[in-house]
Amino acid sequence: MENNIQIFQAYFDSVTEEKAGDLKNLATVVAEALPEGFEPQIQYNMPSWVVPLTLYPAGYHCKADTPLPFISIAAQKNHLALYHMGLYASPSLMQWLENQCKNAGIKLPDKGKSCLRFKYQSDIPFNIIGELCKKTSPEAWIQLYESAFRK
Numbered sequence: 001m002e003n004n005i006q007i008f009q010a011y012f013d014s015v016t017e018e019k020a021g022d023l024k025n026l027a028t029v030v031a032e033a034l035p036e037g038f039e040p041q042i043q044y045n046m047p048s049w050v051v052p053l054t055l056y057p058a059g060y061h062c063k064a065d066t067p068l069p070f071i072s073i074a075a076q077k078n079h080l081a082l083y084h085m086g087l088y089a090s091p092s093l094m095q096w097l098e099n100q101c102k103n104a105g106i107k108l109p110d111k112g113k114s115c116l117r118f119k120y121q122s123d124i125p126f127n128i129i130g131e132l133c134k135k136t137s138p139e140a141w142i143q144l145y146e147s148a149f150r151k
Contacts, residue, residue: 007040008047015075022080022118023047025126026073030082033130037138038070046083048072051138061149070141071133079110079117082129086136088114089148093135100128 008027012020027047031040038049043066050067053059060066072083087094094111101108106125110117118124136144 007042011042011045011047019075019080022124023073023075026080026082026124026129029126029130030071030073030133033133034071035134035137039067041067043067043069043072046072046074051141055138056142068142068145070136070138076117079119080124082116082118083114084116084132085114086141086144087111087116089144093132096135097128097132100131101125104128 012023015023030049034049037051037055039052040047040049042048043050048069049071050069052067053065056068058064060068069083070085072081074081074083087097097116098108104125106128107123109123109125110119
C-alpha cells in the first residue's frame, strides 16, 4: 500500500481533508484486496489500478498505448466514486454486489454502468468492496474485457 500512497499522494493532497481520508481508506482496501498483477498508477487523472501493457500488450481499445483500466477512485464534487470496469462488463458481478449489500442490510450505493457513488463515509461498505476486488484477477479481467468490448 505504501507504493500506492506515494503514487497517489499528489491526488490525495488536491482534495479536501475529509475526502482525502476516505479516499486513502478506499485505496488501502482496493490495494490490499486486488489479486497480484494489477498495477497502481494515475490514469485519467484518478488513482487507478490497471492491467499493465506487459501483461496485456493490446492495451485499452479506446487508446491502444494505454494500460487496460480496471478500478479507479475519485473525489467528485458531491461524492466519492469507485469505478470498477468489471461491474459494467459483468452483470453477474453487479448482481453479486447488489446481493451482498442487501444481505448485509446496507443501502446499495448510487450506481452507474461502472461507477459506485458514495455521498458519506458511512455509506462506503469497505468490507464488501474488498471482497469485490478479490473476485477478478488480471487474467480474468482480460478475458471478460475481450469478450465484452473487443469484437
